[in-house]
Amino acid sequence: MEFHGTAKVNRLGHLEIGGVDTIELAEKYGTPLYVYDVALIRERARAFKRTFDNAGITAQVAYASKAFSTVAMVQLAAEENLSLDVVSGGELYTALAAGFPTERIHFHGNNKSREELVMAIENNVGCIVVDNFYELDMLKDICKEKNTVIKVLLRVTPGIEAHTHDYILTGQEDSKFGFDLQNGQADEAMKLCLDDKNIDVLGLHCHIGSQIFETTGFILAAQKIFEKLHQWKKDLSFDSTVLNLGGGFGIRYTDEDDPIPAAQYVEEIIAEVKKQASHYSMNMPEIWIEPGRSLVGDAGTTLYRIGSRKDVPNIRQYVAVDGGMSDNIRPALYQAKYEAILANRVMDKPEETVSIAGKCCESGDMLIWDLPLPRSGDQDLLAVFCTGAYGYSMANNYNRLPRPAVVFLENSKDTLVVRRETFEDMVKLDLPFKEKVKN
Ligand SMILES: Cc1ncc(COP(=O)(O)O)c(C=O)c1O
Numbered sequence: 001m002e003f004h005g006t007a008k009v010n011r012l013g014h015l016e017i018g019g020v021d022t023i024e025l026a027e028k029y030g031t032p033l034y035v036y037d038v039a040l041i042r043e044r045a046r047a048f049k050r051t052f053d054n055a056g057i058t059a060q061v062a063y064a065s066k067a068f069s070t071v072a073m074v075q076l077a078a079e080e081n082l083s084l085d086v087v088s089g090g091e092l093y094t095a096l097a098a099g100f101p102t103e104r105i106h107f108h109g110n111n112k113s114r115e116e117l118v119m120a121i122e123n124n125v126g127c128i129v130v131d132n133f134y135e136l137d138m139l140k141d142i143c144k145e146k147n148t149v150i151k152v153l154l155r156v157t158p159g160i161e162a163h164t165h166d167y168i169l170t171g172q173e174d175s176k177f178g179f180d181l182q183n184g185q186a187d188e189a190m191k192l193c194l195d196d197k198n199i200d201v202l203g204l205h206c207h208i209g210s211q212i213f214e215t216t217g218f219i220l221a222a223q224k225i226f227e228k229l230h231q232w233k234k235d236l237s238f239d240s241t242v243l244n245l246g247g248g249f250g251i252r253y254t255d256e257d258d259p260i261p262a263a264q265y266v267e268e269i270i271a272e273v274k275k276q277a278s279h280y281s282m283n284m285p286e287i288w289i290e291p292g293r294s295l296v297g298d299a300g301t302t303l304y305r306i307g308s309r310k311d312v313p314n315i316r317q318y319v320a321v322d323g324g325m326s327d328n329i330r331p332a333l334y335q336a337k338y339e340a341i342l343a344n345r346v347m348d349k350p351e352e353t354v355s356i357a358g359k360c361c362e363s364g365d366m367l368i369w370d371l372p373l374p375r376s377g378d379q380d381l382l383a384v385f386c387t388g389a390y391g392y393s394m395a396n397n398y399n400r401l402p403r404p405a406v407v408f409l410e411n412s413k414d415t416l417v418v419r420r421e422t423f424e425d426m427v428k429l430d431l432p433f434k435e436k437v438k439n
């Protein structure tokens, strides 16, 4: 198995990340624990930005904060000069709490509330990605009331079937997101925007799905969008200044995944956009992208303490850890696959095949099926790799399991960036229905 980023085996045979021994981290902060290789996040961010810079393209690389939204992560995105995609009042609030430059925030969502739109406008976000007519109506109303102009992108669905899990597909015709590019909805939305002096349409946005390994979908999307932009230029004199092609760039979770480097996605996207712009004699738009998983996914590792074991003779060995679907719902939701090792015995040879179970009261709470491991016991620590995206951000309190802490690792230093939830936190929002129950 190939390690990601700064992960390596140290002289004690322990897994080390960012120059820090993970065994010491587990002792210091407890388990389960999410740890992040900060240098790897920086490297990923710089690779995207460098490719645009080298090509001389004006671009924004917006971190899709849904992948992992915390104050520290948003601050890191700001430090790396990324823009930020938020999809809710909560993600926007996190960005504001982190002090993120609001002009680089793009506000998304397929059912934004009036309150969320007002919050975005009052905080001067860079643009709103308008998803549907209901939202457009509301937005026009609010801007008129406030006598303000808001920059928008229209989210369109180009009718593309990217090859990924059905639940993380978003660009196909039958989708809850965006205006359909083919059936007249996008045309109608564009006219409504152009007719309104409070709405300044910068261009179009599309996002074809997540964990995509090919560039074909992005190329097709660019082609379909340019066809439409060309028509709008002729019919509506609309000149698009921005084309946002979304995120979705795939990463390597296991050896079965074979992603292409970030630079290649970007280079091919740039080449196609240039080709289309020249074909239709249109101005080259700014290219914006929105990677989430590919910025933080492989930088995250979850450390678990191994606990109980159940042998189903001739069928399976279950080995349970002290977390599960509460800190990583992806295996249960998408049958997502992960690789893992014993962090305290990295060099030990596999002796058995086990299946890693979580501790939630749910048979589907399995993290990894059929994992080759050395014979393990409760003194051992399991490190599951590539949990940086949609792990913490989709974590939940099923069975009232407190959500784990998050630690950033860089230059041999560990920094706690999210504290572990406590049992007190579990009942913090609860209000009694009765006076204290008497026994
Ligand atoms: C609109 C939009 N942008 C960006 C992303 C980020 O996707 P990923 O984390 O796959 O890069 C998503 C999630 O799929 C999305 O829905």
Ligand SMILES: N[C@@H](CCCC[NH3+])C(=O)O
Residues within 6 Å of the ligand: 066, 168, 170, 210, 211, 330, 389, 390
């Ligand atoms: N949460 C999903 C991806 C959805 C991305 C947001 N549109 C995952 O873990 O893969």
